[in-house]
Amino acid sequence: GALLADLRQAVARRELLLHYQPRVAAADSRIRSAEALVRWQHPGRGLVPPGVFIPLAEESDLIESIGSWVLDEACRQLALWRRQGRVLERLSVNVSPRQLQSGRLVEEVEAALLRHGVPWRQLELEVTESLLVGDARQASAQLAELRQRGVLIALDDFGTGYSSLATLRDLPIDVMKVDRAFVRDLGADASAQAITRAILTLAQSLGKHSVAEGIEGEAQAAALRQLGCDELQGYLFGRPMPAAEFEQRLPHVS
Numbered sequence: 001g002a003l004l005a006d007l008r009q010a011v012a013r014r015e016l017l018l019h020y021q022p023r024v025a026a027a028d029s030r031i032r033s034a035e036a037l038v039r040w041q042h043p044g045r046g047l048v049p050p051g052v053f054i055p056l057a058e059e060s061d062l063i064e065s066i067g068s069w070v071l072d073e074a075c076r077q078l079a080l081w082r083r084q085g086r087v088l089e090r091l092s093v094n095v096s097p098r099q100l101q102s103g104r105l106v107e108e109v110e111a112a113l114l115r116h117g118v119p120w121r122q123l124e125l126e127v128t129e130s131l132l133v134g135d136a137r138q139a140s141a142q143l144a145e146l147r148q149r150g151v152l153i154a155l156d157d158f159g160t161g162y163s164s165l166a167t168l169r170d171l172p173i174d175v176m177k178v179d180r181a182f183v184r185d186l187g188a189d190a191s192a193q194a195i196t197r198a199i200l201t202l203a204q205s206l207g208k209h210s211v212a213e214g215i216e217g218e219a220q221a222a223a224l225r226q227l228g229c230d231e232l233q234g235y236l237f238g239r240p241m242p243a244a245e246f247e248q249r250l251p252h253v254s
């Protein structure tokens with residue numbers, strides 16, 4: 001279709017950009033990290049959300065070039081903030097299953113980090129268990145290598161897939177992200193509370209860092225703090241926003 005044809009040109013025409021959503025430490029509500037979320041500034045349609053064009057990109061081969069652009073741009077921005085003395089511990093980038101299937105993720109990550117002089121430790125990759133539908137062994141070998149070099153691997157949307165517990169056993173991960181479906185119903189629904197508690201207890205037992213997403217209200221934040229969640233992300237702390245706006249909220253090194 002027409003949108004796919006336009007998407008083919010989007011990288012070359014510099015129409016993609018990243019927005020950044022803050023993630024705060026549960027303990028002090030200070031910005032600890034951020035999630036990079038891609039946007040497409042379409043010349044005629046305005047800002048096209050990734051929920052629309054990422055699936056298109058995943059059905060074609062475009063996700064590989066878009067994914068490479070996202071990695072490079074995230075590292076470029078991290079390096080810039082670092083030179084400006086702005087403190088951000090880590091930046092998290094979403095990775096599609098297809099990027100792992102290509103078998104080139106490790107070299108792409110390494111190239112982007114080296115090009116911009118960013119340490120491995122500053123990058124986190126968010127994956128979903130849907131990556132296991134392909135060659136699971138190859139995918140998890142790449143994640144293990146990235147992790148061994150210092151990249152943090154986060155399992156996104158935890159609790160909503162088909163085989164979350166097996167995934168947890170089979171994939172080398174550092175971070176569990178509680179899906180926003182559970183966070184949304186915290187307080188309203190006793191089972192959402194019980195499931196969130198179970199996920200966070202599991203994270204603690206396995207020695208994983210925990211992040212909850214989709215926090216919109218103070219009551220949800222309070223409940224998650226009480227349940228021992230490490231980091232909080234959601235509209236309550238900030239929407240995904242352009243770099244120029246996000247960086248205003250970063251502390252400077254003194």
Ligand code: G
Nearest residue numbers: 036037038049050051054070094095096240
């Ligand atoms: O930003 P928003 O909430 O509209 O994101 C919608 C979906 O698009 C989310 O599932 C998110 O993971 C996905 N997404 C956003 N940015 C990227 C990206 O850079 N790469 C990939 N693969 N997915 C992304």
Ligand code: G
Nearest residue numbers: 094156157213214215216233234235236240
């Ligand atoms: O699939 P993934 O977890 O990567 O998706 C992140 C998505 O969640 C982005 O589209 C982002 O805009 C959205 N998001 C972030 N914070 C909130 C929130 O507080 N409420 C809702 N409804 N969506 C959120």
Ligand code: NA
Nearest residue numbers: 035094126156
């Ligand atoms: Na994500």
Ligand code: MN
Nearest residue numbers: 156157177213
């Ligand atoms: Mn998620």
